[in-house]
Amino acid sequence: MTQTPARLLIIGPQGSGKGTQGARIADLLGIPTISTGDVFRANVKDGTELGLKVKALIDAGDLVPDDLTSEIVRDRLAQEDAAEGFLLDGYPRNLGQVGDLDVFLDGRGEPLTAVIELSVPRDESIARLSRRAAEQGRADDNEESIAKRLSIYESETAPILDVYRERGIVDEIDGVGSLDEITERITVALAARGITA
Ligand code: ADP
Numbered sequence: 001m002t003q004t005p006a007r008l009l010i011i012g013p014q015g016s017g018k019g020t021q022g023a024r025i026a027d028l029l030g031i032p033t034i035s036t037g038d039v040f041r042a043n044v045k046d047g048t049e050l051g052l053k054v055k056a057l058i059d060a061g062d063l064v065p066d067d068l069t070s071e072i073v074r075d076r077l078a079q080e081d082a083a084e085g086f087l088l089d090g091y092p093r094n095l096g097q098v099g100d101l102d103v104f105l106d107g108r109g110e111p112l113t114a115v116i117e118l119s120v121p122r123d124e125s126i127a128r129l130s131r132r133a134a135e136q137g138r139a140d141d142n143e144e145s146i147a148k149r150l151s152i153y154e155s156e157t158a159p160i161l162d163v164y165r166e167r168g169i170v171d172e173i174d175g176v177g178s179l180d181e182i183t184e185r186i187t188v189a190l191a192a193r194g195i196t197a
Contacts, residue, residue: 004113004194006031006085007105009092011161012118013153014146015125015132016175017182021118022089024183025190029197031085034076036069038089041138061145063093063152070100077104094156098163114193115164116186118175122150 006029012018019035026033040058043051050072054064063069073091076082092098105111120128126146133141140149164170171189175182190196 002194003196005110006087006190006195007110007113008085008087008116008190008195009112009114009164010087010089010116010118011093011157012120012175013122013125014149015127015129016118016120017128017179018089018118020179021116021175021182021186022087024179025116025186026087028183028187029085029087029190029195031087032081033087033089034073034082034091035089036064036073036091039072039076040064059139059145061140061148061152063156066094066096066100070097070104073101074104092160093153095160095163098160111167112164112169114190114195115161115170116189117161117170117172118182119172120175124176125150 008025008031010018010022010025019037022033022035040051040054044055044058045051050068053068057064069091073088077086088101092101102111129141129146132138133146140146161170171186171193173182173185173189177185
């Protein structure tokens, strides 16, 4: 089969393991991960102007405005290391951002080639989140912020999957199992689309 470029999005509720699996898959394929959450957290940590702007929103579990978020992603995608492929983690996460990303990628003639949907039952993702809260101490892993992020996921993020499903690019992956098992499931699904290392 001819090789398909790896222009990927990984999507799943908080606690689905999308960050971990996204990093593994990007590593295997030799493409950069673009995680908006990581970009924002790094800016908060470094006390940049952007960090100061977004800290309160992130801690409360609210979304950063689309314009700001989309601009950051466009800048990142324009860097050379993303020319051959990339994996987006955490963006787009609402329909407005899907539109922004479409304008940018269609302009380059390089649409997304696969969307990995990680499915995890709600009680499992909540259990994983409380474990992460204990281990990592992320400021937004408190009960209130988690509840808000999960509800935004359901109301704003899950609907974007319908858009991508209509394009025939969504692979639903069972996110329960060992880390290696889940990575293997994703790898197999991508290979079926001609996306390989
Ligand atoms: P999680 O999926 O656990 O919420 P992320 O690291 O993806 O963690 O995001 C952390 C926070 O960063 C979000 O709650 C939000 O405030 C902000 N953020 C990340 N990505 C986006 C995005 N695409 N649009 C708006 N805000 C975002």
